[in-house]
Amino acid sequence: xxxxxxxxxxxxxxxxxxxxxxxxxxxxxxxxxxxxxxxxxxxxxxxxxxxxxxxxxxxxxxxxxxxxxxxxxxxxxxxxxxxxxxxxxxxxxxxxxxxxxxxxxxxxxxxxxxxxxxxxxxxxxxxxxxxxxxxxxxxxxxxxxxxxxxxxxxxxxxxxxxxxxxxxxxxxxxx
Numbered sequence: 001x002x003x004x005x006x007x008x009x010x011x012x013x014x015x016x017x018x019x020x021x022x023x024x025x026x027x028x029x030x031x032x033x034x035x036x037x038x039x040x041x042x043x044x045x046x047x048x049x050x051x052x053x054x055x056x057x058x059x060x061x062x063x064x065x066x067x068x069x070x071x072x073x074x075x076x077x078x079x080x081x082x083x084x085x086x087x088x089x090x091x092x093x094x095x096x097x098x099x100x101x102x103x104x105x106x107x108x109x110x111x112x113x114x115x116x117x118x119x120x121x122x123x124x125x126x127x128x129x130x131x132x133x134x135x136x137x138x139x140x141x142x143x144x145x146x147x148x149x150x151x152x153x154x155x156x157x158x159x160x161x162x163x164x165x166x167x168x169x170x171x172x173x174x175x
Contacts, residue, residue: 009037036108082161138165148173
C-alpha cells in the first residue's frame with residue numbers, strides 16, 4: 001500500500017515503542033500536527049511497520065534504502081542491528097556518516113531493508129508451511145491463529161528475531 005503525504009511532510013514507518021509524542025519530539029513538531037496529517041489513523045492503535053505522514057522541516061536524507069529508526073535512550077548500533085533484524089555491517093554501510101560512539105537520542109538511523117531474515121519461498125521444513133508477515137503480526141498472534149505455540153514457531157525459524165518482524169518477511173509455521 002502506497003501512501004502519499006502532503007507537502008512539508010514525509011512518510012514515516014512506525015517502530016516498536018513509537019507514539020505520536022515520541023515521533024513529534026524526534027522531528028521537532030507536535031503530536032497534534034501529526035494527528036492532523038493522519039486523519040484516518042488512530043494514534044492509540046499504531047502498528048509496527050505502519051506508515052504515517054510526519055509534518056516537519058527535519059527529515060533524514062531521502063537516500064535511505066530502507067526505513068528510518070529514531071535512536072532511543074540506551075541504544076547502541078549493535079543493539080539497533082539486533083532488534084531490527086539486520087547485520088551490524090549492513091547497518092554501518094547504510095549509515096556511513098554515523099559515529100557509532102556518538103549516537104544521540106532522537107538521531108535518525110537508516111535501517112536497510114531487502115531480504116528480510118527468514119526462509120526463501122518453498123524452503124520450509126516438513127510439517128510446516130510458509131507464511132508472509134503482515135502488519136500487526138507477532139509470534140504470539142500467529143501461534144493463536146494457526147493453533148501452534150510460540151516455541152514451535154521459534155524452533156522452525158531459529159534465525160528470526162521475534163521482536164523485529166518485518167512486513168513481507170517469510171516464516172515457517174508448524175502445522
